[in-house]
Amino acid sequence: MSEATALRSTQKVIFLNPSESPVGARKFEVTCSSCNLREICLPAGLDHDDLQRIEQVVYARRRVKRGDALFNAGDVFNSMYAIRSGFFKTSLLDGEGREQVTGFFMGGELLGMDGVGAGHYNGAAIALEDSEVCVMPFSLVEDISREVPALQRHLHAVLAREIVRDHGVMLLLGSMRAEERLAAFLLNLSKRFTRRGYSPLDFHLRMTREEIGSYLGLKLETVSRLFSKFQEDGLIEVQQKHVRIRDNAGMEQLLTTRH
Amino acid sequence: MSEATALRSTQKVIFLNPSESPVGARKFEVTCSSCNLREICLPAGLDHDDLQRIEQVVYARRRVKRGDALFNAGDVFNSMYAIRSGFFKTSLLDGEGREQVTGFFMGGELLGMDGVGAGHYNGAAIALEDSEVCVMPFSLVEDISREVPALQRHLHAVLAREIVRDHGVMLLLGSMRAEERLAAFLLNLSKRFTRRGYSPLDFHLRMTREEIGSYLGLKLETVSRLFSKFQEDGLIEVQQKHVRIRDNAGMEQLLTTRH
DNA sequence: CGCGCTGTTGAAACTTGTCAAAGTTTGTGG
DNA sequence: CCACAAACTTTGACAAGTTTCAACAGCGCG
Numbered sequence: 001m002s003e004a005t006a007l008r009s010t011q012k013v014i015f016l017n018p019s020e021s022p023v024g025a026r027k028f029e030v031t032c033s034s035c036n037l038r039e040i041c042l043p044a045g046l047d048h049d050d051l052q053r054i055e056q057v058v059y060a061r062r063r064v065k066r067g068d069a070l071f072n073a074g075d076v077f078n079s080m081y082a083i084r085s086g087f088f089k090t091s092l093l094d095g096e097g098r099e100q101v102t103g104f105f106m107g108g109e110l111l112g113m114d115g116v117g118a119g120h121y122n123g124a125a126i127a128l129e130d131s132e133v134c135v136m137p138f139s140l141v142e143d144i145s146r147e148v149p150a151l152q153r154h155l156h157a158v159l160a161r162e163i164v165r166d167h168g169v170m171l172l173l174g175s176m177r178a179e180e181r182l183a184a185f186l187l188n189l190s191k192r193f194t195r196r197g198y199s200p201l202d203f204h205l206r207m208t209r210e211e212i213g214s215y216l217g218l219k220l221e222t223v224s225r226l227f228s229k230f231q232e233d234g235l236i237e238v239q240q241k242h243v244r245i246r247d248n249a250g251m252e253q254l255l256t257t258r259h
Numbered sequence: 260m261s262e263a264t265a266l267r268s269t270q271k272v273i274f275l276n277p278s279e280s281p282v283g284a285r286k287f288e289v290t291c292s293s294c295n296l297r298e299i300c301l302p303a304g305l306d307h308d309d310l311q312r313i314e315q316v317v318y319a320r321r322r323v324k325r326g327d328a329l330f331n332a333g334d335v336f337n338s339m340y341a342i343r344s345g346f347f348k349t350s351l352l353d354g355e356g357r358e359q360v361t362g363f364f365m366g367g368e369l370l371g372m373d374g375v376g377a378g379h380y381n382g383a384a385i386a387l388e389d390s391e392v393c394v395m396p397f398s399l400v401e402d403i404s405r406e407v408p409a410l411q412r413h414l415h416a417v418l419a420r421e422i423v424r425d426h427g428v429m430l431l432l433g434s435m436r437a438e439e440r441l442a443a444f445l446l447n448l449s450k451r452f453t454r455r456g457y458s459p460l461d462f463h464l465r466m467t468r469e470e471i472g473s474y475l476g477l478k479l480e481t482v483s484r485l486f487s488k489f490q491e492d493g494l495i496e497v498q499q500k501h502v503r504i505r506d507n508a509g510m511e512q513l514l515t516t517r518h
Numbered sequence: 519c520g521c522g523c524t525g526t527t528g529a530a531a532c533t534t535g536t537c538a539a540a541g542t543t544t545g546t547g548g
Numbered sequence: 549c550c551a552c553a554a555a556c557t558t559t560g561a562c563a564a565g566t567t568t569c570a571a572c573a574g575c576g577c578g
Contacts, residue, residue, distance in 0.1 A: 021277035058393040092430050095515050099540070108322035114423050117416025122423045142415070146405045156401070157376025162486045164373050165382045171351050171359045174476035178566070202509050209525065217433035219567055224526055240575075330572065437534070480534055483558055499543070499557075519578100526573075526574090535564070542557070 029054060030056060034216050040108030040195065041082050043154040048206075050150050057144055060135040062065070070111060070133060072123040077115030083107050085238075086131020087206040091214070092123045101215040103165070104189075107196055108220070113162050128206040173217045178254075180228045181216040183254040190245060201248070205241040207236070290314060299454065300341050302413040309409050316403055316410070317341070319394045328466040329370060329384040329392060336374030338396050342366050345390020349373075350473070351382040360474040362385075362424070363466060366455055372421050377419040384486075428453030433475045435514075440475040441485045442513040445495070449504060460507070464500040 012019055026119075032038055032055045042054065061084065064070050072102060073093060088105045102123055105111055115121040116138060145152040194200040207213070209227075210220040227238045235251055237244040245251065291297055291314045320343065323329050329340060332352060347364045361382055364370055365500065374380040375397060404411040417516045431440055453459040464471070468486075469479040479486075495508055496503040504510065 066555095087418055092426055094434055098434055100434045102426050102429050113419060114426060116419035117412070118419065118423065122426060142408070142411060146408070146411065149401070149405070152401060153376070154406065156414075156418070158406045159376035159415070159422070160372060161375065163418070163421050163425060166378065166422060166429065167351055167361050167373060167381060169429055170361050170425065170432060171353055173429060174473065175353055175357055214433065218527080220567080221527085222566060224524095228526075255537090469556080479557080480532060480536080482558085482559095483556095484534095487558075520576105522575105522577090523572100524575080526571100528570085529568100531566105533564105533566075533567070536562085538560085538562105540558085542555100544553100544555075546551100546553085548552100 022208060024191075032058060034094065035083075035084070037084065037108040037196075039108075043150055043157075050148050053144055053148050056150050057136045057141045058134045059140065061135050062133050062135050064081055064127040064131045064133065066127050066129050066131075067234050068127055070127065070131075071115075071121045072124045073121055073122050075115075077118065077120050077138070078114070080110055080112040080116075081105055081125075081133040081135060084132040084134055087128045088131065089128055089207060089211055090123050090125045099214055101207075101211050103169070104215065110158055110162075113159055114149075116159070123142050128211075144233060169215075178216075178222055178226060179229075180255055181218065181233075182212075182223065182230070183251045185212065185216060186243065187248075187251055187255070188244065190248075197253050201245045203243055264272050264383050268334075274399075275339055277429040289445065291317060296341075296343065296367040296455075300369075301428070302409055302416075305409055308406075309407050312403055312407050316395045316400045317393045318399065320395050323390045323392065325346075325386050325388050325390075327386055329386065329390075330380045331383045332380055334374075334380050336365050336371070336377065336379050336397070337396050338402065339369055340384075340392040341369050341395055342393060343391040345392075346387045347384050347390065348387055348466060348470055348474075349382050349384045358473055358494050360466075360470050362428070363474065365451060369417055369421075372418055373420070380515075428474075437475075437485060438488075439514055440477065441471075441482065441489070442510045444471065444475060445504065446507075446510055446514070449507075460504045462502055464502060465490040 032042060035041065037043070042051075046054065059079075061144055062070075062081075065084070065231055070088065081104055085107055088111060089101050090103045090105065090111065091099050091101045093099060094139075111125045112121060114123055141151070146153050163230045174196070176184065189203065189205075190200040194202050194245060206219070207215075212218075213220040213223045216223070227236070230240050230251075232238045235245070235247045235248060235254075273409075291301060292302065292310055294361045297417075301310075305313065318338075323330075323345070329347065333383075342364055344366055345352070347370060348360050349362045349364065349370065351362045352356050352358055354512045363509040371380060373382055397439075400410070400414060404414050431443055435443065448464075449459040449464065452462050466474075467479070468482045472482045477480070486495070490497050492509075494504070494506045494513075496505060
């Protein structure tokens with residue numbers, strides 16, 4: 001792809017979405033090769049040339065304040081986003097304004113894939129703490145992935161991984177009881193924190209009980225009761241948003257034992 | 260892409276998966292341009308050249324008898340499949356052998372996207388009636404989509420559509436009551452039958468109550484009771500697997516009315 | 519430093535699941 | 549082609565799980 005094409009693509013992004021401001025968005029600030037999330041974000045075993053070309057897809061960074069939307073359902077789709085730091089929830093609004101949280105996302109994970117192909121995002125992404133994302137204009141991603149098969153494969157893998165993740169949530173919502181859902185949720189968070197170098201046994205929940213409940217298909221009171229029950233059973237210690245896992249094996253057993 | 264590359268790709272498929280037998284699998288039998296599902300399967304507005312190249316991705320057809328698996332969870336991933344005729348369910352097995360149905364698929368819809376990138380399928384696809392699929396070796400799809408941007412966009416759109424579909428199911432499982440779930444399910448089927456030229460008001464369910472229940476996160480008895488209740492309420496007529504929708508508006512109201 | 523959002527807990531109601539039995543359809547082998 | 553078995557469906561009564569409503573406590577943001 002020519003540099004001219006790249007510029008055209010990126011400018012389109014700027015003008016269509018004013019909030020993607022050029023402030024702090026100069027390309028030379030961004031390098032994937034030096035990003036500490038590189039191993040999570042990018043495929044392994046890239047040679048220097050490929051890596052350099054893949055870095056072109058990251059056009060800019062953007063800060064999102066806690067409570068603000070990275071994008072809303074229905075917004076024109078231009079870009080996918082990689083989370084550099086922070087924490088997001090994604091959600092849908094059903095017909096009557098009820099919210100369904102479809103996922104929680106942390107550093108190194110991608111957002112916005114649900115907009116590919118449709119021209120607009122299907123759901124919203126809201127920051128649960130002050131966050132920063134890498135902006136990847138999708139037309140650029142497509143252009144470069146035609147030239148760099150490693151990026152093409154990675155893009156497909158990323159989209160498919162989201163499908164697999166969603167199927168996991170469907171399994172959770174469709175066939176687990178409340179207890180199992182919360183255990184699965186906590187263990188999943190724990191695993192993802194580990195990968196990012198945080199403690200797997202001691203972490204801070206960024207979301208409210210209501211958001212957890214929405215994600216798990218439960219009411220907030222049920223979630224609260226379960227936290228208390230897990231604590232009584234010696235599985236965890238909870239204090240508001242702070243969770244400490246005391247009996248990891250016990251939690252896993254909750255998931256593998258029928259009733 | 261050279262013809263040699265194409266042949267290498269297709270042969271790999273044959274040898275890795277013996278059930279993809281060359282019987283009835285000769286390429287010249289397959290033409291997307293003459294397929295009556297073309298409008299559902301392929302992007303609109305393709306010129307003759309692009310269409311010819313896209314047809315290359317369909318290497319073969321394969322018949323799957325009712326009850327047989329098109330692929331199983333864990334099978335090596337080589338191909339995506341387009342359904343030419345018939346009906347499938349996809350499902351996951353949870354830790355203890357319980358099945359979660361993740362979707363039902365009919366003519367013109369695609370299967371196997373959950374294997375992209377991981378090297379193996381995440382779930383299984385089982386034929387609910389004698390079916391026939393187009394086999395699309397994924398390496399071929401990737402090769403050609405690098406050359407034909409229309410195919411590239413279509414592939415991305417197809418993957419994203421699956422993500423959006425899954426989010427819809429998560430909404431259903433996470434925030435609807437049993438009645439709403441069944442109504443949503445029936446209306447969704449109705450809509451998809453319409454698109455294929457079948458009656459939207461009068462159709463034959465290919466799946467059992469248990470499979471419907473698994474998909475909707477309900478027990479089969481609950482599904483059965485709801486069918487009876489919908490009949491009492493004059494919304495539908497049911498007789499085993501045959502369903503006739505009598506009050507479409509009433510069904511839709513079930514979905515838009517809170518409680 | 520206080521007001522509001524978030525979280526906890528209790529009791530009662532409701533929805534859905536479980537268990538059981540009987541009826542119906544489908545498929546198969548004689 | 550019939551008969552029988554297996555699989556699927558329906559329905560009832562009861563149990564269990566989850567939600568609803570309500571009251572109150574606590575933390576944290578402004």
